[in-house]
Amino acid sequence: MSKKQVLIESVCALLILLFLYASISKFLDFKTFIDQMNNQPLPNSWTPFLVWGIPLLEIAISISLLFEYTRLIGFYASLILMIAFTLYTGIVLLHFFPYIPCSCGGVIRKLTWSQHLILNLFYVSLSILGIILQHRKYFKPIFITNQHSLV
Amino acid sequence: MKKIKWTILTLAILSSVGGAFASRPPALVSGLYYFNGEGYMPVTGQLGVTYVCESSTSTCTYTYSQGVYTPYQTASSYTPIAVTLTTKPTPKKNN
Numbered sequence: 001m002s003k004k005q006v007l008i009e010s011v012c013a014l015l016i017l018l019f020l021y022a023s024i025s026k027f028l029d030f031k032t033f034i035d036q037m038n039n040q041p042l043p044n045s046w047t048p049f050l051v052w053g054i055p056l057l058e059i060a061i062s063i064s065l066l067f068e069y070t071r072l073i074g075f076y077a078s079l080i081l082m083i084a085f086t087l088y089t090g091i092v093l094l095h096f097f098p099y100i101p102c103s104c105g106g107v108i109r110k111l112t113w114s115q116h117l118i119l120n121l122f123y124v125s126l127s128i129l130g131i132i133l134q135h136r137k138y139f140k141p142i143f144i145t146n147q148h149s150l151v
Numbered sequence: 152m153k154k155i156k157w158t159i160l161t162l163a164i165l166s167s168v169g170g171a172f173a174s175r176p177p178a179l180v181s182g183l184y185y186f187n188g189e190g191y192m193p194v195t196g197q198l199g200v201t202y203v204c205e206s207s208t209s210t211c212t213y214t215y216s217q218g219v220y221t222p223y224q225t226a227s228s229y230t231p232i233a234v235t236l237t238t239k240p241t242p243k244k245n246n
Contacts, residue, residue, distance in 0.1 A: 009156050013163035020164060024171035032176070038199020047199075066160055100206035102227035112226070113206065 004133060011130040012065045015078050018123060019062045022108070023055035041097035057081060072134045079127035086120040089113060183212040184220060185229035191220055194229075202231045 026033040030051070037047045061081065064074030092100055093113050100113065111119065183194040185202075194212055196202060204211035204227035211224035 006155070006159075009159045013159045016160065016163045017167045020167035021170050024168060025174065028171060028175050035198035038197065039203050040199070044199060062164075099203060099230065102204040102206055102211065102224060 004137070008071075008130065008133045008137070011126055011133065012071065012074075014126055015074075015123070015130070016062045016065055019058040019078070023058035023062070026051075026055045036102075039101045041092075041099060041101060072131070072138075075127055075130040075134055079124065079131065082120055082124045082127055086117065086124055089117045089120055093117060179214065179223075181215055183223060184215055185212055186210070186220075187229075191215070200232070202229060204228070205230045 033055075034047060034051050037051050038044050042050075057077070058081070061074050061077045064070040064077065091097070102109075108116070108119070184191040185194055186192075191213060194202065198204065204224050206226065207228040208226065209228045210222040211227040211229045212222075213220040214223045215221075
């Protein structure tokens with residue numbers, strides 16, 4: 001197993017660790033999660049979609065990261081989701097909403113909004129790294145093969 | 152190669168599942184309370200509907216057991232949602 005492959009697996013493992021932990025925590029204490037979602041300065045009519053949509057999407061991303069064929073989609077999906085979370089955190093920190101809600105959820109509830117932002121940015125960069133590594137893994141051999149065919 | 156891959160991924164799965172169960176908060180056995188500056192009052196209504204926990208250094212809600220109030224929702228403060236009238240009442244016309 002090459003160093004690059006170990007790096008890809010480690011990036012996947014870290015993303016799975018976050019998404020699976022976050023989604024299971026939400027389902028284990030679902031009522032609190034609904035309350036916390038209502039506590040966010042978003043319309044409460046969005047809550048039914050968000051409380052099901054977010055954890056199910058996190059589980060779907062985790063599963064897609066497990067398998068080679070779906071991994072690239074998983075990296076892109078995790079990047080989009082982490083960018084969405086980062087933007088929301090940034091908007092909250094910029095006092096865009098009428099109030100700043102508590103930053104709560106799982107063990108991560110202990111983090112402040114600023115710490116959340118740092119964690120999100122770390123996972124955004126991790127998703128980007130995963131995309132780059134996965135792209136190189138598949139597109140480099142094709143490029144080399146084409147060069148050889150020209151010679 | 153596949154063995155190392157699945158070892159890393161299995162470790163991640165087991166850690167996340169185990170971590171989620173380990174950090175599961177205890178189920179609420181009694182109601183929630185908030186501190187209004189003078190005493191503890193029972194919380195009525197629902198979070199995000201009748202009140203919100205705004206980010207702050209104090210405690211939003213407490214649980215009560217055997218004479219002790221324990222902080223429940225920390226790093227936030229209790230803020231009731233103001234009930235606002237969406238339509239102005241129309242004055243009665245005297246004919």
